Amino acid sequence: MKIGTKLITALILLLHLNSSEGQSVVNDLSSSVERRIIVLESAHGTGASSGSAINGIIRNETDREINIDVFASNPVFLVNRGSGQNMVVTQIYGRDGSYVSDGKRSFITLRPREQSQVVFVAYCADFEKENPTESDQFILGQVPTELRSVVESIAAFARTNPNRDITAAAQVAIWLAQGINSQEIAKKFSFSPEDERLAYTFLR
Numbered sequence: 001m002k003i004g005t006k007l008i009t010a011l012i013l014l015l016h017l018n019s020s021e022g023q024s025v026v027n028d029l030s031s032s033v034e035r036r037i038i039v040l041e042s043a044h045g046t047g048a049s050s051g052s053a054i055n056g057i058i059r060n061e062t063d064r065e066i067n068i069d070v071f072a073s074n075p076v077f078l079v080n081r082g083s084g085q086n087m088v089v090t091q092i093y094g095r096d097g098s099y100v101s102d103g104k105r106s107f108i109t110l111r112p113r114e115q116s117q118v119v120f121v122a123y124c125a126d127f128e129k130e131n132p133t134e135s136d137q138f139i140l141g142q143v144p145t146e147l148r149s150v151v152e153s154i155a156a157f158a159r160t161n162p163n164r165d166i167t168a169a170a171q172v173a174i175w176l177a178q179g180i181n182s183q184e185i186a187k188k189f190s191f192s193p194e195d196e197r198l199a200y201t202f203l204r
Contacts, residue, residue, distance in 0.1 A: 024102045026067045029092050030074040033140065036061055038068065040140055041115055043078055045087075045132025049189065050171040053132065054078065054087055054120040055095065060110035067107040068092060070099050071159040075151040078122065079141035084132040088147060088174065090155040091121035106162070121158075123151075123171050127180050127188075150177040153202045169198035177203060 032038045043056035060066055076089040092108060093099050095117035099106050110116050124131065125147060132138075143151065154170045168191040175185050182196055191199075 024067055024105075024107070026069045026102075026105045026107045028069055028074070029072040029089070030076050032066075032068060033076060037066065038110065040138075043120070043138040044134050045080075045084065045136040045138075047131055047133050049085070049124045049131045051121060051167040052093075052097070052119045053122045053124075054089065054138065056118050056120055056138075057115050058110070058118055059115045060112055063112050065112055066110050068110060070106040070108065071162075072155055073152075075143050075148065075155065076120075077125070077141045077143040078120075078138035080129075080132060080136050080138055082132075082136045083129065084136045085124040085126045085129040086141070087120075087122040087132060087138065088125050088143065088151050089120045089122045090151060090158060090170070093119050093121070095119055123154075123174050125174065127175050127178065127185070147174060147177060150174060150202050153204075157202065166198065168192070168195040170202065172196060173199035173202035176200070 027037060033040065038058050038060055041057040041059050043054050046053055046055055070091055070093060072090055072092070078087040078089060080086050094108050097119065099108050108118065125144070150173050154166070154173060158166060171189065172182065172185055172191050172195060176182065176199055
């Protein structure tokens with residue numbers, strides 16, 4: 001599922017005018033979580049296995065307005081407190097899929113000390129478990145070692161190819177990285193030959 005976007009020309013222009021070099025300070029999602037610049041108040045599934053699969057509420061813990069990059073440089077791992085899949089997050093948007101840009105980077109803006117509703121682009125980390133539903137709640141965890149490299153590759157590709165839908169390829173790659181073959185994956189998850197080829201490039 002591809003995230004919808006709402007790029008507002010006037011807002012982009014305002015960001016240029018308010019920045020001496022036409023660029024805003026943008027923080028990485030994973031490092032902001034680690035440093036507790038932002039905290040995850042809640043997160044739950046949407047019923048999807050991949051793409052915009054997690055709705056969340058985050059809080060800006062600072063006394064200033066901050067920008068969070070849409071694309072995470074390092075993955076964020078969400079542990080399911082129920083029986084469903086754990087999830088790996090690579091992107092973040094406003095709840096309606098919105099974000100803004102300064103012409104160089106895409107980000108969401110969080111007001112000081114306020115909560116914001118967001119949607120996470122995330123992928124299932126446990127092939128044998130069920131997709132997370134609205135009743136599935138998540139907490140922050142540590143990314144499994146075997147997944148870190150492939151998820152970082154997926155995130156880097158998404159950043160340089162923002163208009164390409166890589167949802168299926170990314171999900172297949174994450175399961176391939178765990179030793180599940182493509183024939184087995186195809187029994188429960190639909191993907192094209194092109195998706196499979198791209199998935200294997202994420203493993204290199």
